[in-house]
Amino acid sequence: MTLFSLINQEKNLALLHNIIRNKRVGNAYLFYGPEGSGMEGFALEFAAMLNCHSETDYPCGNCSSCRKMRCLEHGNLELVFPIPRRQDSSADSDPFKGFTSADMEEIQGIIHNKARNPYEKISIPNAKHIPINFIRETKRKTYLRPQELGWKVVIIFDAHLMTEPAANALLKILEEPPKKSTFILTSSNMNAILPTIISRCQPIHFPTLAPTVLKDFLLTKNVPENNINLIMRLSGGNVNQALRLAESDLQKINDTTLDILRAIAVWNIEKVYKYVEKLTSLYREDSAQFNQILLSVTFWFRDAIVLKENSDESELIHSELATEIKKFANAFPNFDPYSASSSVENCIDFISRNVYINLALLNMFFNLYHALNTGKNPL
Ligand SMILES: [Zn+2]
Known part of the structure; x- marks a missing residue:
């Protein structure tokens, strides 16, 4: 002890x-x-x-x-x-x-x-x-x-x-x-x-810490089991971040992820711009949370691949959003999850190289729209 x-x-x-x-x-x-x-x-x-x-x-x-x-x-x-x-x-x-x-x-x-x-x-x-x-x-x-x-x-x-x-x-x-x-x-x-x-x-x-050790620890802190995969991935093994996520930030990150994806899916230009601005200022205030939101979006696409390939639902990172991910996958049958993931990764990479954050984000949203609706033009 x-x-x-x-x-x-x-x-x-x-x-x-x-x-x-x-x-x-x-x-x-x-x-x-x-x-x-x-x-x-x-x-x-x-x-x-x-x-x-x-x-x-x-x-x-x-x-x-x-x-x-x-x-x-x-x-x-x-x-x-x-x-x-x-x-x-x-x-x-x-x-x-x-x-x-x-x-x-x-x-x-x-x-x-x-x-x-x-x-x-x-x-x-x-x-x-x-x-x-x-x-x-x-x-x-x-x-x-x-x-x-x-x-x-x-x-x-x-x-x-x-x-x-x-x-x-x-x-x-x-x-x-x-x-x-x-x-x-x-x-x-x-x-x-x-x-x-x-x-x-x-x-x-x-x-x-090894993932199994962190997982056991989070279970002792009464973190709901269906949140644990996401918390572990978002925290990168940092116990303090994992605890913060479990206490308060997780719901906000999930809600923001869903809202961003909805705005992109229907290409709600007002909302898209609002998120470009919001995320730009979040990056300056709390870059850890900014990264977590973008990571959360990539996990969503990764989960869509898991469902598309009919893999086990227990492998989902966003397991608490399984229903939404399924609905989403049905609504966008031509969806290209690989190009969606890489456009988010490119955006993270651009920002780390000091490219204008708002331009990088706008570019990412545009590419995501294309990945969802292969062949359609949003403009
Ligand atoms: Zn003593």
Whole structure:
């Protein structure tokens, strides 16, 4: 059992147990892997293991240390994460100078969410970097005498977002941390971390969760079984995204997918333009959701192929929309699912290469209409 609500990664959990059992705690670790693989949660778990009062069964969950760790309010735990930049901040100022009490309350709330769901990012609005003053302040605290027995653990989330001066300010303490203190950096983007930082850390890789493991986890969260295939495909194995989809976004994505397809099918030009505009602004505001909607459209066509080939309905990704997909397939007997899928994929590719988003979308809608009505002209 883990103190935080974490899934699998048994190999890494055994590795962390071994480190403590053998009393060979390193100066610094780099937990890396794709977003949503649990590396941040396991960093918290390791901090709890290092400080638990139980000799054999750590983290026990019952001692005073575990209780404080569970709500991330332990004197030995320092969390560092990207914060928004304030105009008047200098390298030595308090990193939270200029934050209002409402800002600080919001940050506290976000940290409490992290304690409840370790897959949730500590994502503060407008935070793009970890500035040098946050690193300096954390170093200062690390050199203070520990408030409690055990290990001081500094966790730097999204370590690739440290500014270069911030990363440089960290080098020396990573090499020679004060006694009984250790650093854990987490990152989904190793390429953006200075080699001088990487070389000072012991790397531990957190792979994407296996689909069967994610599926079992979602079932324990009471996610309806006929949504699970779609959630797994849309989330790409990212536990946090899968949970977000299960909680709120899935219905919206399904409704939008259906509505877009209806607009294209009858070539409702007003609606087509409305979706070009809507999706263009969605791309700027929430590119993850934008991608999920386009993916959802491609899954629809992929499902149409499955039905066309009379394959098993249980193989559908949009299994909850099976009736609509069947109706759709009957209404468009000449429908070319292969060219439909490739026009969406081309659109995603164009956008990633900075082609005008609205033009790429309009082009995609036009090609989709053609794929539905082979031989007809919408204009
Ligand atoms: Zn304990």
